Amino acid sequence: MSSDIKPINGPSMSQIAGNTSAHDIITRIKTKDVKVGVVGLGQVGLPTALTIAKVGYNVIGYDTNSSLLDELSKGITAIQEDEIKNLLVRGLSTDRIMFGSSYQSLSAADIIIVCVPTPLGRDLSADLSYLSKAVNGIASHCVNSKKLLIIESSIPPMTMSGLVVPILEKATGKKLGSGFLLAFCPERLSPGQALNGISDTVRIIGATDSESYEAAKTLYSNFTDAQLVCSSFETAEVSKLAENAYRDVNIAFANELAMVCQHYNVDVTEVIQIANTHPRVNIHNPGPGVGGPCLPKDPYLLLSKSRISASLIEKARSINDSMPRYVVDLMVRKLEIISPAKQANKLKIGILGTAYKPNVNDIQNSPTKRIILELRKRGYTEIIVHDPICKETFGMRSSDLKSLLKNCDCIILVTGHDAYASLSPNDFKPSCIIVDAARKLRKKEFIGSKRTYYTAPGLDG
Numbered sequence: 376m377s378s379d380i381k382p383i384n385g386p387s388m389s390q391i392a393g394n395t396s397a398h399d400i401i402t403r404i405k406t407k408d409v410k411v412g413v414v415g416l417g418q419v420g421l422p423t424a425l426t427i428a429k430v431g432y433n434v435i436g437y438d439t440n441s442s443l444l445d446e447l448s449k450g451i452t453a454i455q456e457d458e459i460k461n462l463l464v465r466g467l468s469t470d471r472i473m474f475g476s477s478y479q480s481l482s483a484a485d486i487i488i489v490c491v492p493t494p495l496g497r498d499l500s501a502d503l504s505y506l507s508k509a510v511n512g513i514a515s516h517c518v519n520s521k522k523l524l525i526i527e528s529s530i531p532p533m534t535m536s537g538l539v540v541p542i543l544e545k546a547t548g549k550k551l552g553s554g555f556l557l558a559f560c561p562e563r564l565s566p567g568q569a570l571n572g573i574s575d576t577v578r579i580i581g582a583t584d585s586e587s588y589e590a591a592k593t594l595y596s597n598f599t600d601a602q603l604v605c606s607s608f609e610t611a612e613v614s615k616l617a618e619n620a621y622r623d624v625n626i627a628f629a630n631e632l633a634m635v636c637q638h639y640n641v642d643v644t645e646v647i648q649i650a651n652t653h654p655r656v657n658i659h660n661p662g663p664g665v666g667g668p669c670l671p672k673d674p675y676l677l678l679s680k681s682r683i684s685a686s687l688i689e690k691a692r693s694i695n696d697s698m699p700r701y702v703v704d705l706m707v708r709k710l711e712i713i714s715p716a717k718q719a720n721k722l723k724i725g726i727l728g729t730a731y732k733p734n735v736n737d738i739q740n741s742p743t744k745r746i747i748l749e750l751r752k753r754g755y756t757e758i759i760v761h762d763p764i765c766k767e768t769f770g771m772r773s774s775d776l777k778s779l780l781k782n783c784d785c786i787i788l789v790t791g792h793d794a795y796a797s798l799s800p801n802d803f804k805p806s807c808i809i810v811d812a813a814r815k816l817r818k819k820e821f822i823g824s825k826r827t828y829y830t831a832p833g834l835d836g
Contacts, residue, residue, distance in 0.1 A: 400485060400521055400556070401586075404593045407431045411594075412484030412517070414509050416443060416474070418668065418737065419527060419562045420490035421454060422569035425462040428471040430598045435484050436474045444474045455736050455764065458570055478516040486523045486594060487513055490562065492668075493528050499675045501531045503538060510539050514546030523556040523590045529615055529669065531679040535559050535581065535608035552584035558591035559608050561615035566667070567735040577601045581611025619673035620688055625659045626670075627691035630698055633661035633833030643833025644814060661832045663789050663812035664698040664742030666731025671695070671740045698832070699745035702812045703753065705830050706785050709808045713828055717784075719754035725774075725783030726758060728790020728813070730765040738767045742812075743789045747771060759783060763794040783807065791815035800824035 403409045409432065413424040416438040428434040438444055446452065450464045466472035473480075481487055491505040506528055513524060526539060540551055547554040559581035564572040578599050582588035592603050606614070629647065636643035647658045665671050674688050706724075710717065731741040738744070743760070747769050750758055760771045761779050776794075780786065780802050788795060791813035800821055803809065809821060811831040821829035 400523060401590050401593050403485065404590060404597075407597075409485035410435060410483050412437060412481040412487040413490060414438075414481070414487060414513070415490040415492070415505075415528075416440075416447065417490065417492070418454065418566050418569065419564055420488075421447070421452065421463075422456070422459055422564065422573060423488060423490060423527065423562075424472060425459060425466055426570060426573045426598050428466040429462055432471070432597075434466070434472045435481055436472060437476065437478070437481055438474070439476060441476055444476055447474055453736070454566075454569070456567060456569060462570075478512040481513065481517050484517065485521060486525065486590075487517060488525045488527055489513070490527045493530055493672075493676070495672050495675055500679045501534075501676050503530070503534065506530065506534075507538065507542070510542045511546075514543050518543060518547055518555050523558070523587065523594070525557075525591055525594075526559045527562045529561060529673055529676060530559075530612055531676045532609055532612045532616070534612065552586055556584075556587040556590050558582045558587045559611050560591060560595065561611060563615070563618075566732075566737045574598060574600050578603050579611045579614060580605050581608045583608060613677070616673045616677035619669050620677050620691075622659070623665060623670050623674050623695060624687060624691040625657075626662070626665055627694040629659045629661040630694055630701075630832070632658070634701070636833040642818075644818075646833075660814065662698065662742075662814070663702045663787075663832070664745060665695040666740040666742050667737070668739045696745075699742050700749050702742075702746055702787060702789075702810060702832065703749045705812075705832065706787060706808060706810045707753070709810075709828055709830055710785070713806070713808065714784075720756050722755060722785060723757045723759060723783045724750055724755050725779045725786040726760040726771070727762075727776075727779075727786060727788040727795055728765075728792055729760055729762040729767045729769060730790050730792070733791040733813070733815075734764065734793055736765040738765060741767075741790075744769050746787060746789060762790065763792055777802075780804065780807075786810070788813050788815055800826040803827050 411427050411432050412435045413420050414437045416436050424434050424436045450467055452460055452463055489509050491509050493506055494502050496502045543555055544550060551557055560578055563576045578595055580588055580591045580603055582591065588605050595603055633643040636646055643661055650656050650658055674692055678685050678688060726743060729741060729743045730737055731739055747758055758771045759774045759779050760768050761774055761776050781804055783804060785808040786803065787810045789812050795815050798816060805826055808828045811829065814831055821827060
């Protein structure tokens with residue numbers, strides 16, 4: 376691991392060597408003679424805690440959810456990534472990791488990493504209450520000149536300088552750099568591949584002083600093989616949100632392109648494949664909407680404290696949020712052509728997939744929920760769901776896959792789980808309308824079949 380970018384401001388390494396507190400913690404990080412606390416043990420915090428324990432640090436995991444802590448203490452986790460469970464069992468058996476629900480349990484930690492959620496409020500602004508509570512709790516019980524605090528949560532620009540630093544400076548009575556060390560290292564994980572993301576993805580270290588940067592860099596270099604890039608707090612905050620806003624805009628373009636292709640009766644998948652042969656083009660794939668913990672949220676975080684017009688980002692969010700309705704429209708249009716006399720409440724609608732993306736059990740902001748709400752709003756009351764990995768049904772009746780396919784008049788494939796890739800027309804009820812929103816089925820086989828009626832975003836079918 377190497378970093379090509381060095382901090383511009385703050386003391387030099389020779390000055391750090393003269394700072395006994397900062398030099399001491401950096402030396403002890405190198406020798407792994409520090410304890411690391413992790414606040415928030417969800418999709419980000421738990422893999423982070425287990426990775427740090429794996430490389431030889433003693434870790435204290437903190438969470439307010441006592442049921443979660445009980446399960447973790449027994450080696451049980453809901454995160455469906457095999458190696459995570461293995462690391463959890465190993466960490467418990469070697470006493471490398473312990474769990475607590477009191478900030479007092481973190482008092483022995485030399486480094487504390489915060490991985491709490493920062494959800495959107497009803498007004499689409501960031502709800503920073505979890506972060507504020509965590510930082511206040513740490514400041515009240517844990518912060519002194521020998522500790523390093525790292526924030527990994529996604530946050531709006533200016534949150535470090537406007538919220539985190541003032542809380543810590545007020546609690547300690549000291550300034551950043553002299554009373555405590557602080558860095559912002561935004562997580563860049565993908566659920567289902569969290570451990571690989573921690574070790575293989577370039578990490579950003581936002582800091583305003585060299586002591587904090589060097590301490591954070593020393594820690595992350597022990598479990599990250601990729602480059603570590605140093606920046607200011609504000610640059611790190613914006614860059615994390617910008618990467619997800621870019622992806623959201625790209626997906627919105629793909630979704631709008633799908634609607635254009637539908638109008639011209641050409642397949643958007645073929646259009647994208649051909650367009651992407653250009654070396655400077657990388658169009659994403661269209662789909663039923665954007666879900667997950669980051670992409671639907673981060674564009675709003677980016678704009679939450681901005682006074683400038685950002686119509687492109689806002690329009691992209693609007694397009695992606697409209698896709699569940701568009702998917703239902705595809706089904707309704709097929710019904711109007713094929714079975715115009717059938718009433719909505721007399722039809723059985725099957726939904727394949729409740730997770731927000733393939734091969735995970737995470738439902739955060741899943742398009743499936745919005746598709747179900749749209750169906751119910753239009754009078755479809757008999758809705759049956761299936762997911763081979765995720766247990767969530769969004770209040771609908773669930774069924775085994777074979778029974779669902781044989782009994783439903785319409786099927787909407789929302790989540791492209793690998794388990795659905797092998798389905799053939801013969802698996803479905805005769806004359807079934809299939810909306811392949813995830814573009815997972817073998818298109819040519821279904822279009823060529825006279826048994827079912829197949830359509831998808833960006834395909835007339």
